[in-house]
Amino acid sequence: MSLEVVPFGPEHLADAASLLATSHTRHRTIEPALPIAYEDSVRALEILKSAPPVERGAVPGADAAASPAAGVAALRDGRLAGYLVAQLAVDFYEREAVVLPQGSAVAEGEGTELYRDMYAEASRWWVQNGYFVHYVHHGTCDERARHAWFSLGFGLYSVYNHRDISPLAGREAEVVIRKVGAERLQDEEALRTGLRRYNASSPILHSYIPRLGGDGHRIVEAERAAMGDPAHAYFIAYEGEKPAGLMIFTPPQPGYMLTPEGAGYLHIAYVDESAREGGIGTALVNRGLAWMRDQGYTSCTLGYYSPNLLGARFWQSNGFRPIGYCLERRIEDRIAWAQGAASR
Amino acid sequence: VTDKLNVEDFGRSDIGEAARLLAARHRRDRRRDHRLPSEFETQEVCAPRIEALLPHGIGVAAFRDRRLVGYLISKTAPPHEAHRRAYVPLEGHAIADSETGETYRQMYAALAPQLIRRGLFDHQVHIAALDGLASDAFFTLTFGQGFHVAARPLDNLARAGAICQVRMGGPADIDAVMRLVVALDIQSAEAPSFMPAIGNSPAFRTYLEGALRRTDKVFWLALLDGHEAGMMFAGRPEEPGLDRGFDSAHIFEAIVEDGARSRGIGTTLFQHCLVWARENGYQQLSLDYRSHNLQGVRFWLGHGFTPVSTILQRRLDPRLAWADGSNE
Numbered sequence: 001m002s003l004e005v006v007p008f009g010p011e012h013l014a015d016a017a018s019l020l021a022t023s024h025t026r027h028r029t030i031e032p033a034l035p036i037a038y039e040d041s042v043r044a045l046e047i048l049k050s051a052p053p054v055e056r057g058a059v060p061g062a063d064a065a066a067s068p069a070a071g072v073a074a075l076r077d078g079r080l081a082g083y084l085v086a087q088l089a090v091d092f093y094e095r096e097a098v099v100l101p102q103g104s105a106v107a108e109g110e111g112t113e114l115y116r117d118m119y120a121e122a123s124r125w126w127v128q129n130g131y132f133v134h135y136v137h138h139g140t141c142d143e144r145a146r147h148a149w150f151s152l153g154f155g156l157y158s159v160y161n162h163r164d165i166s167p168l169a170g171r172e173a174e175v176v177i178r179k180v181g182a183e184r185l186q187d188e189e190a191l192r193t194g195l196r197r198y199n200a201s202s203p204i205l206h207s208y209i210p211r212l213g214g215d216g217h218r219i220v221e222a223e224r225a226a227m228g229d230p231a232h233a234y235f236i237a238y239e240g241e242k243p244a245g246l247m248i249f250t251p252p253q254p255g256y257m258l259t260p261e262g263a264g265y266l267h268i269a270y271v272d273e274s275a276r277e278g279g280i281g282t283a284l285v286n287r288g289l290a291w292m293r294d295q296g297y298t299s300c301t302l303g304y305y306s307p308n309l310l311g312a313r314f315w316q317s318n319g320f321r322p323i324g325y326c327l328e329r330r331i332e333d334r335i336a337w338a339q340g341a342a343s344r
Numbered sequence: 345v346t347d348k349l350n351v352e353d354f355g356r357s358d359i360g361e362a363a364r365l366l367a368a369r370h371r372r373d374r375r376r377d378h379r380l381p382s383e384f385e386t387q388e389v390c391a392p393r394i395e396a397l398l399p400h401g402i403g404v405a406a407f408r409d410r411r412l413v414g415y416l417i418s419k420t421a422p423p424h425e426a427h428r429r430a431y432v433p434l435e436g437h438a439i440a441d442s443e444t445g446e447t448y449r450q451m452y453a454a455l456a457p458q459l460i461r462r463g464l465f466d467h468q469v470h471i472a473a474l475d476g477l478a479s480d481a482f483f484t485l486t487f488g489q490g491f492h493v494a495a496r497p498l499d500n501l502a503r504a505g506a507i508c509q510v511r512m513g514g515p516a517d518i519d520a521v522m523r524l525v526v527a528l529d530i531q532s533a534e535a536p537s538f539m540p541a542i543g544n545s546p547a548f549r550t551y552l553e554g555a556l557r558r559t560d561k562v563f564w565l566a567l568l569d570g571h572e573a574g575m576m577f578a579g580r581p582e583e584p585g586l587d588r589g590f591d592s593a594h595i596f597e598a599i600v601e602d603g604a605r606s607r608g609i610g611t612t613l614f615q616h617c618l619v620w621a622r623e624n625g626y627q628q629l630s631l632d633y634r635s636h637n638l639q640g641v642r643f644w645l646g647h648g649f650t651p652v653s654t655i656l657q658r659r660l661d662p663r664l665a666w667a668d669g670s671n672e
Binding site for chain 1: 446449457466482483486530538541635658661664
């Protein structure tokens with residue numbers, strides 16, 4: 001049977017939506033927490049269209065909000081057997097190609113090899129355009145995808161988790177927890193800085209790029225606005241007057257198709273190093289879960305970086321169950337020029 | 345396991361216990377894959393291998409209740425080497441049978457900052473192909489597969505290769521060999537391998553010139569329309585490892601030029617390697633290939649190779665050298 005891998009275009013959208021719906025239905029038999037909505041190819045088409053593909057060869061814009069996309073369709077004997085489409089973004093001053101959960105699917109009879117063939121084609125374009133950092137999201141139940149991406153040099157970057165909304169059983173610290181607004185922006189910023197420093201520590205090892213000038217100002221203003229939004233809840237734990245922990249609860253991430261129906265999102269969780277292991281984290285989570293119940297959410301989702309030793313232990317021991325993975329591969333940027341001319 | 349794990353710098357006094365752990369791990373690996381060499385099942389044989397890592401290695405040791413339960417030692421590239429990387433070889437790590445992958449995670453957490461301080465942002469760990477515990481642990485630390493070392497017995501191929509002229513290379517073929525090495529570099533730079541082709545050093549040419557003269561190495565060259573269009577370079581490995589012994593001939597380089605592919609030339613070259621290995625008393629053939637080399641993986645697995653070991657790798661953002669949170 002002949003396999004042809006071609007640029008993904010609008011003409012592939014309808015068949016891609018059918019593949020996505022079928023694949024999602026299959027995954028839901030293993031992980032029933034996944035939302036039922038995307039078993040419907042009409043809904044699958046909507047979520048695919050929300051990230052429309054762009055022409056191959058067009059240089060994508062650097063504005064993450066515009067989120068252009070580029071990818072491939074795999075045709076076996078003329079029929080769509082799989083597709084792989086990445087959103088192109090600039091984050092933390094890197095150019096990234098991000099394959100969301102809806103950004104790839106393969107037909108049931110296909111193996112890991114099809115992912116590898118599609119990535120070979122799609123990644124050529126990404127790298128030629130300077131996207132050296134590649135992320136792929138998929139459900140934990142998709143072992144075929146995990147094997148394929150692992151074999152392509154991808155390692156586990158973050159884990160997306162789900163839990164019911166009942167209180168955690170652990171001991172709570174006796175600290176003051178305040179639900180805060182923008183008047184506590186300074187405390188929130190200090191704790192976020194602590195979190196970013198923690199994420200730069202081993203073995204997470206994410207570079208901490210200072211936000212300069214306008215970028216920094218825009219981020220702070222966006223944060224100020226979010227702190228005043230009643231759909232978001234910012235909780236800060238205080239030891240005396242010292243801010244010791246922060247948790248931010250929000251509506252689910254828009255367009256993230258692994259989010260179970262009725263789930264809210266624990267977006268940021270951090271306890272200062274000097275205050276850890278005393279129950280502050282448990283107290284903050286329980287305060288947030290209570291807020292979620294009041295808001296009508298029925299479950300909670302969150303993500304943590306996979307190499308985060310403390311976080312992984314805390315969330316796993318408190319009943320959060322992985323339902324999604326994000327894998328990462330970083331391409332050495334010398335490939336931009338080192339393609340053989342230097343060898344001759 | 346409930347006692348707290350303490351991770352400290354690896355010292356010479358840890359070699360004996362580390363060798364005991366390594367021998368035990370190798371016995372476990374051999375139960376899963378009997379092709380692995382048997383000689384590393386004893387503490388006495390393992391100890392010198394660990395000791396040899398120390399002059400240029402950086403390592404950590406994990407203790408539980410003052411008992412060594414794991415170690416992780418990385419070789420470090422010399423500062424002048426173009427590809428600066430930290431590499432934990434097969435003998436560079438082991439954990440006690442009672443430990444979990446969490447012990448690997450904690451040891452890596454302690455080791456990684458020392459590597460970064462030396463400018464090493466590419467981290468590699470070599471594990472037995474069927475060591476699922478180590479594979480899972482490093483996968484969760486954002487390591488992906490990089491290379492496989494694979495082996496096969498010397499039985500005949502099921503398929504015939506191309507009908508083309510193949511000859512053994514000699515010192516006069518150095519320019520043709522270098523041209524094919526460059527062609528391999530260029531193929532390796534393509535998607536999805538993306539391995540930078542930064543050029544070969546004069547020392548590498550000197551090494552190949554020497555190899556072309558040696559009797560324990562062989563260069564098979566395939567001729568197409570009068571010029572060398574493919575090559576396999578095989579022979580006795582430089583040193584035995586925990587994944588292959590001296591009874592295994594190793595294929596060091598294998599290349600068929602782009603325009604000559606899919607004609608069976610690779611199969612014909614491989615057939616010559618098989619016969620050569622048999623005639624020279626070897627028991628199996630081994631080689632390494634990149635796990636993201638689509639054509640290479642298909643070719644080698646299709647010719648009866650199965651992985652015996654795997655090199656996992658993680659690439660860090662080198663901006664970590666200054667962007668560690670202390671500058672804002």
